[in-house]
Amino acid sequence: MARSRDRDFLFCDFCGTMLTLSSVKFAKCPLCNFKRSTKDIAGREIKYRVTAQDVRRELGMSTFEEGELKLATISRKCEKCGNDEFEYTRKQMRSADEGQTTFLTCTKCRDTITEN
Ligand SMILES: [Zn+2]
Ligand SMILES: [Zn+2]
Structure with a gap:
């Protein structure tokens, strides 16, 4: 399954590595040093927050008959x-x-x- 585009902001644009929070202002890619503003990340987290129902549906589809x-x-x-x-x-x-x-x-x- 392709990774949801909703979560791409947590990953490096260039190499796909998960970003780490290196300071209050930036999340940084540990491999290529790509930086993303934490302001940007915080805003998107609110926008794309998943509901409990979404989680249940996702779990239901992958682990339960x-x-x-x-x-x-x-x-x-x-x-x-x-x-x-x-x-x-x-x-x-x-x-x-x-x-x-x-x-x-x-x-x-x-x-x-x-x-x-
Ligand atoms: Zn990278
Ligand atoms: Zn019959």
Whole structure:
């Protein structure tokens, strides 16, 4: 994944090395001595501050699978095979605002119906 442009201000324009704070006024590249004003950095940090939700989303995408919970079987007539039992599963989508999706899977032919 390409590094977000939002965070480039923390890195050297020339060699990409992470800048170190060498004084109150400047952050400096340890390799090529490129300097950036700390005023500039402070301003951008405020502008690009990430929310807790952004962090959760980022973590969720890289380290966790979507939560899946098998709840029960319910009585429902399958249009494909005539079976009358479905597995009832709820799946939490990655972002909270998408909510949960309900999956009904026929225990016989595995035909799946989704409901939001
Ligand atoms: Zn550099
Ligand atoms: Zn079926």
